[in-house]
Amino acid sequence: MNKHVSPKMNRRSFIIGTAAVGTGLAIGLDIPFGGPAVVRAADGSPEVNAWVVVRPDDTVVIRIARSEMGQGSLTGLAQLVAEELECDWSKVTTEYPTPGQSVARKRVWGDFSTGGSRGIRSSQDYVRKGGATARVMLIQAAADEWKVPAAECTVAKGVITHKASGKTTTYGKVAEAAAKLTPPADVKLKDPKDWTIVGKGLLRLDTADKTTGTMVYGIDIKLPGMLNAAIKDCPVFGGKVKSFDEAKVDGMKGVKKVVKVGDSAVAVVADTWWHAKTALEALPIVWDEGDNAKVSSETIAKWLAEGLDDAQPAYVGNKNGDVKAAIAGAAKKVEAVYNYPYQNHATMEPMNATALYTADKCDVWCGTQNGEAAFAAVLEASGLPAEKCDVHKVMLGGGFGRRGMTDYVRQAVAIAKQMPGTPIKLLWSREEDMTHGRYHPITQCKMTGAFDADNNLVALHYRLSGQSILFSLRPEALQNGMDPAAFQGVAQSGEAAFGYSVPNLLIEHAMRNPHVPPGFWRGVNVNHNAIYMECFMDELAHAAGQDPLEFRRKLMGKNPKHLAVLNAVAEKIGWTTPAPQGVYRGIAQVMGYGSYVAGAAEISVTDGSKIKVLRIVASTDPGYVVNPAQVERQIAGSFVYGLSALFYGGCTVKDGRIEQTNFDTFNSMRINEMPKVESVMVPSGGFWGGVGEPTIGVAAPAVLNAYFAATGKRIRSVPLRDQNISFA
Amino acid sequence: MANLTINGKTFTLDVEPDTPLLWAIRENAGLTGTKYGCGIAQCGACTVHMDGVAIRSCGISVAEAEGKPITTIEGLASGSTLHKVQQAWIAKDVPQCGYCQSGMIMAVAALLSEKPKPTDADIDEAITNICRCGTFQQVREAIHTIASA
Numbered sequence: 105m106n107k108h109v110s111p112k113m114n115r116r117s118f119i120i121g122t123a124a125v126g127t128g129l130a131i132g133l134d135i136p137f138g139g140p141a142v143v144r145a146a147d148g149s150p151e152v153n154a155w156v157v158v159r160p161d162d163t164v165v166i167r168i169a170r171s172e173m174g175q176g177s178l179t180g181l182a183q184l185v186a187e188e189l190e191c192d193w194s195k196v197t198t199e200y201p202t203p204g205q206s207v208a209r210k211r212v213w214g215d216f217s218t219g220g221s222r223g224i225r226s227s228q229d230y231v232r233k234g235g236a237t238a239r240v241m242l243i244q245a246a247a248d249e250w251k252v253p254a255a256e257c258t259v260a261k262g263v264i265t266h267k268a269s270g271k272t273t274t275y276g277k278v279a280e281a282a283a284k285l286t287p288p289a290d291v292k293l294k295d296p297k298d299w300t301i302v303g304k305g306l307l308r309l310d311t312a313d314k315t316t317g318t319m320v321y322g323i324d325i326k327l328p329g330m331l332n333a334a335i336k337d338c339p340v341f342g343g344k345v346k347s348f349d350e351a352k353v354d355g356m357k358g359v360k361k362v363v364k365v366g367d368s369a370v371a372v373v374a375d376t377w378w379h380a381k382t383a384l385e386a387l388p389i390v391w392d393e394g395d396n397a398k399v400s401s402e403t404i405a406k407w408l409a410e411g412l413d414d415a416q417p418a419y420v421g422n423k424n425g426d427v428k429a430a431i432a433g434a435a436k437k438v439e440a441v442y443n444y445p446y447q448n449h450a451t452m453e454p455m456n457a458t459a460l461y462t463a464d465k466c467d468v469w470c471g472t473q474n475g476e477a478a479f480a481a482v483l484e485a486s487g488l489p490a491e492k493c494d495v496h497k498v499m500l501g502g503g504f505g506r507r508g509m510t511d512y513v514r515q516a517v518a519i520a521k522q523m524p525g526t527p528i529k530l531l532w533s534r535e536e537d538m539t540h541g542r543y544h545p546i547t548q549c550k551m552t553g554a555f556d557a558d559n560n561l562v563a564l565h566y567r568l569s570g571q572s573i574l575f576s577l578r579p580e581a582l583q584n585g586m587d588p589a590a591f592q593g594v595a596q597s598g599e600a601a602f603g604y605s606v607p608n609l610l611i612e613h614a615m616r617n618p619h620v621p622p623g624f625w626r627g628v629n630v631n632h633n634a635i636y637m638e639c640f641m642d643e644l645a646h647a648a649g650q651d652p653l654e655f656r657r658k659l660m661g662k663n664p665k666h667l668a669v670l671n672a673v674a675e676k677i678g679w680t681t682p683a684p685q686g687v688y689r690g691i692a693q694v695m696g697y698g699s700y701v702a703g704a705a706e707i708s709v710t711d712g713s714k715i716k717v718l719r720i721v722a723s724t725d726p727g728y729v730v731n732p733a734q735v736e737r738q739i740a741g742s743f744v745y746g747l748s749a750l751f752y753g754g755c756t757v758k759d760g761r762i763e764q765t766n767f768d769t770f771n772s773m774r775i776n777e778m779p780k781v782e783s784v785m786v787p788s789g790g791f792w793g794g795v796g797e798p799t800i801g802v803a804a805p806a807v808l809n810a811y812f813a814a815t816g817k818r819i820r821s822v823p824l825r826d827q828n829i830s831f832a
Numbered sequence: 833m834a835n836l837t838i839n840g841k842t843f844t845l846d847v848e849p850d851t852p853l854l855w856a857i858r859e860n861a862g863l864t865g866t867k868y869g870c871g872i873a874q875c876g877a878c879t880v881h882m883d884g885v886a887i888r889s890c891g892i893s894v895a896e897a898e899g900k901p902i903t904t905i906e907g908l909a910s911g912s913t914l915h916k917v918q919q920a921w922i923a924k925d926v927p928q929c930g931y932c933q934s935g936m937i938m939a940v941a942a943l944l945s946e947k948p949k950p951t952d953a954d955i956d957e958a959i960t961n962i963c964r965c966g967t968f969q970q971v972r973e974a975i976h977t978i979a980s981a
């Protein structure tokens with residue numbers, strides 16, 4: 105029980121055009137709840153509706169469209185369905201429908217994309233309705249059998265009871281009949297106060313296999329006759345393969361074939377990956393690196409710095425009053441320039457995908473954060489129509505935004521296409537993964553704050569210069585050239601709104617797009633915006649001679665939810681009582697992904713450069729908490745990801761390529777560096793916010809502000825290793 | 833050809849002596865529970881036991897491993913009884929993505945066989961595996977739970 109498996113369902117296929125599945129937006133979401141013809145799962149069990157299959161032994165199989173990559177939403181989504189279904193949680197198991205099946209059924213499972221901390225918040229409504237609809241149908245089936253009104257029947261843990269007659273039955277017994285019923289047009293969802301499964305810190309459904317080595321990740325796929333591929337893409341982004349000398353590796357052990365992959369990459373296919381990689385290293389490849397080979401971190405920094413100049417064009421993201429006049433007439437002015445580097449996702453499991461291509465079928469097995477995007481990539485790379493392709497999702501060895509991309513899927517198909525009938529597992533080396541990421545974008549930020557004679561903040565000018573993710577990945581989402589996501593955390597309104605009221609405000613973005621490909625990196629633009637804004641807030645507080653918490657509070661009167669989480673961490677860390685001797689505190693808050701978060705850090709510093717992060721308090725208001733135990737883990741994990749990036753991260757560019765190639769130069773925090781993280785969940789209800797990402801935003805600024813408290817030194821550049829600052 | 837003793841079984845593998853043990857385990861012996869993370873002995877994802885000691889299998893060759901008993905994550909349980917570390921990992925819900933956890937569990941099992949009641953300092957010193965998901969808090973808690981059982 106409670107074992108996650110992939111379904112093998114027999115479905116009618118519908119032909120749809122590849123363009124329609126591109127980003128999964130062109131087809132309207134249609135959620136038919138069952139229907140007269142019984143649809144069956146692979147084992148023959150009836151599907152009550154798309155979300156719920158009940159087996160004769162009362163096992164409830166809940167379908168999950170979003171991907172599990174460690175964040176726990178597989179369990180959380182199952183809880184949401186089970187809550188409305190009123191089934192026995194101990195009999196719940198889950199399975200992934202494939203994107204091909206979903207497309208063939210008019211996207212019955214909705215959006216598959218699992219990024220932007222969206223997994224639960226943007227599917228909670230329809231998955232709960234899926235559970236509720238199935239419950240109504242199952243009860244109706246029992247009532248029909250007993251010839252009593254459904255309203256007289258009750259259900260608890262999958263056991264249906266008719267009190268007057270004393271009859272009982274189970275979901276497993278009536279599922280077949282329920283599957284034939286017409287689903288109710290409308291169902292009422294439970295009041296959150298009546299939840300018994302949602303809101304509980306239940307154990308995850310997918311743990312056991314992760315402790316025995318039996319969980320299958322993409323890297324573990326085994327298919328009969330499968331060969332292994334190692335790949336090298338041009339080290340300079342945008343460069344091409346000029347030539348390669350395959351004769352040099354022809355006789356090497358296990359080597360089967362050397363293939364060009366697109367314009368820019370070469371792969372060696374061999375019996376084992378180790379043989380493929382060994383031969384690839386011996387393969388002479390000549391690259392046409394192009395002009396990008398002249399780009400370095402220095403040239404990028406210089407170009408971005410020019411964007412900080414007001415004379416340069418910029419997009420305005422948030423504005424009120426007249427910032428320039430207010431600054432000109434101010435009693436006091438504070439100015440600072442910050443910067444944030446490229447970061448690699450560095451998922452523990454390097455990118456990989458397995459593809460089997462024949463003239464009339466293309467199947468891919470991989471970990472992906474977006475099954476439908478991977479599916480669209482397979483269609484495009486294989487040239488086959490939708491009904492001849494599918495993607496079989498497996499557990500991801502980390503995603504963090506990287507596996508929302510489909511580059512590795514396309515490559516696997518491109519290789520498999522050159523060897524029809526042979527399954528090909530493409531695995532990137534860690535070095536390939538480090539140097540061909542989709543990096544957290546690089547930015548700089550110049551901030552100017554101005555005070556009146558009474559030390560009130562009267563103006564704030566926030567000028568960001570740097571890379572846009574949407575420009576590179578979703579140009580259709582730009583608004584007259586502006587990247588609205590660039591303002592995450594400092595936006596005028598919406599799910600990542602600025603939390604302060606300043607009478608004269610100007611937040612703008614001078615977009616500068618270097619050739620290094622950017623991507624959605626856990627927390628995305630919240631990361632640097634929160635560092636810039638929250639560290640600068642600290643600078644402003646000190647310039648005004650005020651306590652950083654009190655200074656913020658005065659500006660947050662119109663943003664009670666932002667303020668509530670800030671107050672929650674302040675209280676828990678004991679902000680108003682002095683810290684123990686040698687311990688220093690920092691605080692930060694931000695809104696992102698529809699949730700309000702705040703963090704406070706306690707640190708000690710030795711020799712001015714060795715930081716021990718002793719304690720973290722983190723507060724979040726995501727509206728509702730589906731599984732507090734998993735939310736707690738996401739919060740703690742956010743500090744590992746965020747502080748690893750702060751202390752050790754940063755990818756630099758030389759000769760057009762990324763310099764860091766493995767964990768020796770792009771390190772990650774270990775257990776000895778892990779602070780104790782205390783989470784304070786303050787869900788205020790009435791909205792659904794995300795959990796996986798927002799907290800990362802406060803990790804770095806809380807620690808940097810504590811570092812200032814300890815040393816009087818401002819750090820305005822990440823990573824700390826470049827400032828010779830390390831973990832103690 | 834090389835003879836490796838893995839989880840009490842002898843494997844005769846068609847593999848060059850300089851092949852990293854990790855790849856012989858994964859590709860030749862077919863035991864994919866042991867994971868590849870870096871290949872340069874930095875991350876610990878490939879941790880196995882050799883002669884009862886935790887080692888990073890990407891960093892040693894098949895030739896060095898011949899004749900020595902090797903235990904992988906698949907061989908940690910005794911029959912159907914999970915090792916106490918595996919049990920604690922399930923009870924405490926330690927893994928997130930789980931990819932690093934085979935190596936993490938092997939490292940912790942080795943630590944506990946040497947020091948059944950490790951202090952926080954012992955844990956800090958012995959457990960140097962990378963976990964990008966950031967499960968360290970649960971790892972530490974689970975170790976202490978086992979130690980105090």
Ligand code: FES
Nearest residue numbers: 869870871876890
């Ligand atoms: S794969 Fe061996 S230590 Fe990383």
Ligand code: FES
Nearest residue numbers: 929930932963965
């Ligand atoms: S659980 Fe994902 S890397 Fe450790």
